[in-house]
Amino acid sequence: MSNKTLEDLVQKLKDAQNVSVLTGAGVSAESGIKTFRDPDGLWAKFNPQELASIDGFMSNPELVWEWYMNRVDIVNNSTPNDGHFALSKLQSIIKDFSIITQNVDGLHQKAGSVDVIELHGSIVKNKCFDCGKKYDGDIDTSEKKIPRCKSCNGLIRPDVVWFGEMLPANAIRKAQQEAEKSDVFFSIGTSAEVFPAADLPHIAKQNGAFLVEINPNNTVLSKFADLKVADTSANALPTIVEELKKVI
Ligand code: BV8
Ligand code: ZN
Numbered sequence: 148m149s150n151k152t153l154e155d156l157v158q159k160l161k162d163a164q165n166v167s168v169l170t171g172a173g174v175s176a177e178s179g180i181k182t183f184r185d186p187d188g189l190w191a192k193f194n195p196q197e198l199a200s201i202d203g204f205m206s207n208p209e210l211v212w213e214w215y216m217n218r219v220d221i222v223n224n225s226t227p228n229d230g231h232f233a234l235s236k237l238q239s240i241i242k243d244f245s246i247i248t249q250n251v252d253g254l255h256q257k258a259g260s261v262d263v264i265e266l267h268g269s270i271v272k273n274k275c276f277d278c279g280k281k282y283d284g285d286i287d288t289s290e291k292k293i294p295r296c297k298s299c300n301g302l303i304r305p306d307v308v309w310f311g312e313m314l315p316a317n318a319i320r321k322a323q324q325e326a327e328k329s330d331v332f333f334s335i336g337t338s339a340e341v342f343p344a345a346d347l348p349h350i351a352k353q354n355g356a357f358l359v360e361i362n363p364n365n366t367v368l369s370k371f372a373d374l375k376v377a378d379t380s381a382n383a384l385p386t387i388v389e390e391l392k393k394v395i
Contacts, residue, residue, distance in 0.1 A: 173336025
């Protein structure tokens with residue numbers, strides 16, 4: 148890890164043509180949505196294989212459905228935090244600014260960000276487990292039991308990417324293209340442990356990007372970062388926006 152400074156970052160952002168951001172659950176932590184791998188995270192209580200996988204759903208669809216509906220409830224009652232709003236502001240200042248997220252909570256969009264690349268789908272969208280028919284919102288989730296598909300009577304499931312499932316081809320392809328051409332690449336609020344999303348910061352760096360990690364903790368990515376900001380996203384991002392506004 149090098150000893151670059153916030154001033155170096157602001158200068159890079161001032162000159163940058165393309166900036167990309169990869170966000171993870173940590174960006175939503177300050178909106179009250181638990182992360183996955185922090186000690187009090189979502190996985191702490193559950194085994195990921197049990198909940199976010201096809202086998203998990205097939206062996207216990209009610210448990211998985213209930214876990215997701217519980218998360219949908221939390222997401223629907225959550226609001227973006229200062230980190231989300233700062234990213235939306237950066238997107239309006241910097242010419243070509245793409246937000247690539249592993250999150251499924253839609254908070255970037257609620258904060259005004261556009262063209263958000265959702266690598267792992269969206270928890271407020273559903274589809275049929277059997278025929279894949281999309282149900283974006285028009286299903287009754289108030290019932291305890293899992294709704295059934297109107298076309299084939301299959302079980303409805305959240306339209307998210309489970310372990311062992313391919314990411315949406317257009318999303319991962321666009322994300323890789325954005326990473327390749329970025330002058331500055333931010334990895335924010337992610338443990339950088341889930342692939343292929345975790346490849347993106349390396350793709351960016353291999354193509355010459357200035358790599359920034361914003362995370363209060365160290366991760367497997369930290370040693371590759373040109374600048375490591377050991378702070379929360381809701382603190383660090385507004386500061387970066389303020390410093391950038393002073394020089395543009
Ligand atoms: C796939 C579903 C083809 C939605 C999730 C190599 C290549 C390809 C695949 C693999 C590979 N090696 C292994 C695999 C298999 C697997 C994988 O990566 N396993 C890992 C665990 C080793 N990948 C897959 O299965 C992917 N599918 O590639 O298909 C294939 C399949 C098999 C084998 C080969 C190829 C599918 C991956 C998607 C899985 N779906 N979620 C949902 O329910 O939400 S993953 C889940 O983890 C979430 O999507 C989450 O976003 C994601 C990553 O977690 P993070 O966002 O990083 O969250 P985490 O809690 O880990 O970290 C939070 C961080 O925030 C911490 O560092 C913390 O310090 C920090 N933080 C906390 N507070 C703050 C903060 N930071 C800033 N501010 C704060 N306030
Ligand atoms: Zn169906």
